[in-house]
Amino acid sequence: MKHTLQQVFRSGKFVVGFSIFMAILLIVIVYPLIIPDPPLAIIGQGTFFEPGIYVSVYDSIGSPTYTLNLDDAAAKRIGTKLGDQERLDMKEWLLAYEIPENEIDITDTEKLLELWVNNYDPKLRLEGMTNAKRQYYVRLNDSLKGILATEGAIIAEKNPETGALEETGVVQQTDYVNISQVPNVRVLPLGTDNFGRDMLTELVSATGTSLKVGFIAGTIATLIGLALGLLAGYLGGLVDDIIMFFTNLFTVIPSFVILILIMFSIGQEYRGAITVAVVIGLTSWYWTTRAVRAQVISLRNRDHVNLSKLSGHSIIHIIITDILPYIASYVVMALILQISQGILSEAFLSFLGLGPRTTEVPTLGLMMQWAMIYSAHLLGKWWAYFPVIIVIALITFSMNLMNTGLDQVFNPTLRD
Amino acid sequence: MKGYRKYFLNKMIWFSITLVCAFVLNFILPRLMPGDPVALITARAVRGMSSQSGIQEVYNQYAELFGTNKPMLEQFFLYVRNVIRGDFGTSLSQYPRSVADILNSSIWWTIALQFPAIIVGWLIGNTLGALAAYLKGGVDKVLLPVSIFVSNLPAFGTAIILLVIFGVGLKWFPTSGGYGFDLIPNFSYAFIWSVIVHYQLPFWSVVLIAIGGWAIGMRSMSIYELNADYVKYSRFMGIKDRKIIGYVFRNAMLPQITGLALSIGTMVSGAIVAEIIFSYPGLGSTILTAVRGQDYPLISATTLLITLMVLSANFFIEIIYGFIDPRIKAAQAD
Numbered sequence: 001m002k003h004t005l006q007q008v009f010r011s012g013k014f015v016v017g018f019s020i021f022m023a024i025l026l027i028v029i030v031y032p033l034i035i036p037d038p039p040l041a042i043i044g045q046g047t048f049f050e051p052g053i054y055v056s057v058y059d060s061i062g063s064p065t066y067t068l069n070l071d072d073a074a075a076k077r078i079g080t081k082l083g084d085q086e087r088l089d090m091k092e093w094l095l096a097y098e099i100p101e102n103e104i105d106i107t108d109t110e111k112l113l114e115l116w117v118n119n120y121d122p123k124l125r126l127e128g129m130t131n132a133k134r135q136y137y138v139r140l141n142d143s144l145k146g147i148l149a150t151e152g153a154i155i156a157e158k159n160p161e162t163g164a165l166e167e168t169g170v171v172q173q174t175d176y177v178n179i180s181q182v183p184n185v186r187v188l189p190l191g192t193d194n195f196g197r198d199m200l201t202e203l204v205s206a207t208g209t210s211l212k213v214g215f216i217a218g219t220i221a222t223l224i225g226l227a228l229g230l231l232a233g234y235l236g237g238l239v240d241d242i243i244m245f246f247t248n249l250f251t252v253i254p255s256f257v258i259l260i261l262i263m264f265s266i267g268q269e270y271r272g273a274i275t276v277a278v279v280i281g282l283t284s285w286y287w288t289t290r291a292v293r294a295q296v297i298s299l300r301n302r303d304h305v306n307l308s309k310l311s312g313h314s315i316i317h318i319i320i321t322d323i324l325p326y327i328a329s330y331v332v333m334a335l336i337l338q339i340s341q342g343i344l345s346e347a348f349l350s351f352l353g354l355g356p357r358t359t360e361v362p363t364l365g366l367m368m369q370w371a372m373i374y375s376a377h378l379l380g381k382w383w384a385y386f387p388v389i390i391v392i393a394l395i396t397f398s399m400n401l402m403n404t405g406l407d408q409v410f411n412p413t414l415r416d
Numbered sequence: 417m418k419g420y421r422k423y424f425l426n427k428m429i430w431f432s433i434t435l436v437c438a439f440v441l442n443f444i445l446p447r448l449m450p451g452d453p454v455a456l457i458t459a460r461a462v463r464g465m466s467s468q469s470g471i472q473e474v475y476n477q478y479a480e481l482f483g484t485n486k487p488m489l490e491q492f493f494l495y496v497r498n499v500i501r502g503d504f505g506t507s508l509s510q511y512p513r514s515v516a517d518i519l520n521s522s523i524w525w526t527i528a529l530q531f532p533a534i535i536v537g538w539l540i541g542n543t544l545g546a547l548a549a550y551l552k553g554g555v556d557k558v559l560l561p562v563s564i565f566v567s568n569l570p571a572f573g574t575a576i577i578l579l580v581i582f583g584v585g586l587k588w589f590p591t592s593g594g595y596g597f598d599l600i601p602n603f604s605y606a607f608i609w610s611v612i613v614h615y616q617l618p619f620w621s622v623v624l625i626a627i628g629g630w631a632i633g634m635r636s637m638s639i640y641e642l643n644a645d646y647v648k649y650s651r652f653m654g655i656k657d658r659k660i661i662g663y664v665f666r667n668a669m670l671p672q673i674t675g676l677a678l679s680i681g682t683m684v685s686g687a688i689v690a691e692i693i694f695s696y697p698g699l700g701s702t703i704l705t706a707v708r709g710q711d712y713p714l715i716s717a718t719t720l721l722i723t724l725m726v727l728s729a730n731f732f733i734e735i736i737y738g739f740i741d742p743r744i745k746a747a748q749a750d
Contacts, residue, residue: 248430248434249433249434249437252434252726252727252730253434253437253438253441253723253726253727254722254723254726257719257722257723257726258441258445260703260707260715260719261441261442261445261446261715261716261719262445264446264707264712264715265445265446344570347570347572348570348571348572348689351572351689351692352692352703352704352707353704353707353708354707368572372692372693377576377579377580377584377693378584378591380580380584382580385576389569389570389572389573389576389577392569392570392573393565393568393569393570393573396568396570397564397565397568400564400568401564
């Protein structure tokens with residue numbers, strides 16, 4: 001046993017796969033201990049907040065301020081509101097307003113703005129301009145107000161007696177706060193999803209659930225496959241015929257069709273993550289049965305098995321001591337493949353809207369489903385679907401690597 | 417020829433048995449489940465209705481429509497009779513279209529998408545695998561890990577990445593639909609061009625999903641065959657390299673052909689995902705709308721149709737396989 005393990009861990013592929021898998025498992029276990037937020041808590045009001053650091057505006061006003069004189073601060077401030085695209089759009093409007101082209105210089109911010117302020121009229125309807133475009137210019141005009149101002153923004157408070165606004169302070173353009181002194185800062189490394197949930201927390205929790213689903217499904221499938229394969233292979237005869245009939249049947253009928261039928265019939269409210277896992281397990285044992293049976297048949301008439309039979313051992317004893325150890329390596333490999341297949345099946349089902357019900361636990365498939373329903377892929381919200389795809393790919397990739405590694409250890413003919 | 421006839425008969429019987437079983441499963445599975453599908457449909461139809469007797473009336477009407485108030489055996493024969501006539505009932509989500517009509521309009525999209533994609537993916541994958549085995553070195557070192565990683569991306573992952581890069585980012589191809597939404601199917605140049613353009617992304621995503629697996633399989637089969645004794649013997653005999661390679665790859669192809677047959681089932685599911693992502697008007701999108709609209713007759717008919725397609729594909733490939741591989745005839749003749 002110890003020797004086998006040593007050999008297994010000497011295989012490069014297995015070690016790489018194992019490390020990736022363990023890293024994922026470790027994150028799933030450790031992350032909730034550090035950040036114990038409920039994964040499905042809706043924190044954002046609105047859909048798909050971009051990844052980044054969110055600083056409370058209210059708290060940063062109250063925090064101690066520091067004056068930093070930075071040369072490029074004003075240019076940056078103008079740059080976020082008046083990018084290249086906006087400058088071109090302004091030029092387009094001005095041209096349509098019949099300002100000669102040589103007077104418009106979009107590289108000179110001050111001149112451009114002066115020209116804009118003097119000429120732009122939101123009420124004016126230009127020939128051939130769509131309503132959407134007109135609205136866009138109104139918004140652009142609003143956002144440009146006060147862009148060149150150099151004085152600070154005034155903070156006012158309402159006087160509770162008179163209801164008048166009273167100045168309580170001024171935020172200068174050179175004022176800065178230290179982010180560590182602002183009490184409310186929330187880092188959203190992967191932004192939020194369509195419901196306004198923290199993507200990273202949800203993703204970690206979903207990975208955990210999906211691994212659990214895969215593990216349960218894989219274990220059930222492997223156990224059934226192993227038991228039936230052992231029975232069919234060792235007993236032979238009628239038992240073998242019956243088992244092989246069903247096995248052959250289910251290998252031809254596509255199992256995703258059966259999955260869709262069962263899942264749809266169970267109904268949304270009865271589908272928990274565990275139910276989904278069990279059903280996946282119950283519909284994916286055939287390959288294991290076939291393979292185990294083939295191996296058992298080749299073992300059945302070996303000398304040590306015959307010797308055991310002659311010694312009067314019971315069938316169970318023979319199976320456990322004389323057959324199982326020989327197929328153990330194969331069963332482990334089958335289990336690994338079944339687990340990764342289970343995770344993919346769950347994702348596929350959720351994708352069709354037949355996954356676990358959505359209110360309780362997140363799974364990788366459900367996250368994918370919601371991202372698709374809210375067309376994150378068409379809106380360019382990559383953080384809503386790309387990390388999920390990567391996690392699924394990493395899990396199946398690591399498991400396949402482990403499997404190939406094991407295969408090379410146990411089947412010397414495959415070694416390069 | 418006697419051996420082949422026996423093989424054919426054997427396969428024919430097996431095909432019929434599987435077909436009957438699949439049919440029975442398709443019939444019985446939804447009826448064995450805890451939820452009552454008729455109650456589900458009723459609940460949807462009577463949303464907002466308060467009269468208890470009215471709800472009961474609707475329930476009875478649906479029970480009559482689906483025949484669930486009759487004994488199981490009678491229901492089954494009714495179902496068989498209707499299916500043989502090509503009558504799958506009326507769709508609930510796209511009322512009053514008949515299920516047969518919906519399927520008839522979607523299945524050709526799926527077949528036109530899948531079969532070329534499966535064949536092209538199989539050809540490219542096997543060529544790459546054979547090249548990797550034969551050339552070794554650089555090609556093998558680069559190609560294999562890439563293939564493994566690509567084939568490990570879930571089917572929807574590949575499709576979405578293609579869509580985002582070529583559809584949303586580069587805007588080379590449209591992102592959804594089978595043809596331009598402003599066109600009516602006809603045989604004009606504009607329509608055919610639109611179909612071709614819309615075809616590209618779903619097609620290549622199905623191909624990409626398939627390539628990795630085939631390449632890996634073909635590579636290991638070829639390596640195994642290249643190291644076989646008969647290759648060494650032929651080399652000693654002085655037979656030309658090109659001729660040996662011909663033998664090797666013919667032998668390595670055989671399991672790949674079986675693989676092609678066996679994996680058509682999973683390919684269908686891969687194509688379903690691609691169809692859903694690109695809103696391609698095939699069976700995959702039909703399943704999705706059926707699930708979203710809780711359209712019970714449509715789901716049941718679609719799954720039956722897919723099963724039938726997979727079973728017949730398997731059957732035909734096994735028949736062809738009997739011609740290709742002489743060992744099968746030999747085994748039957750014994």
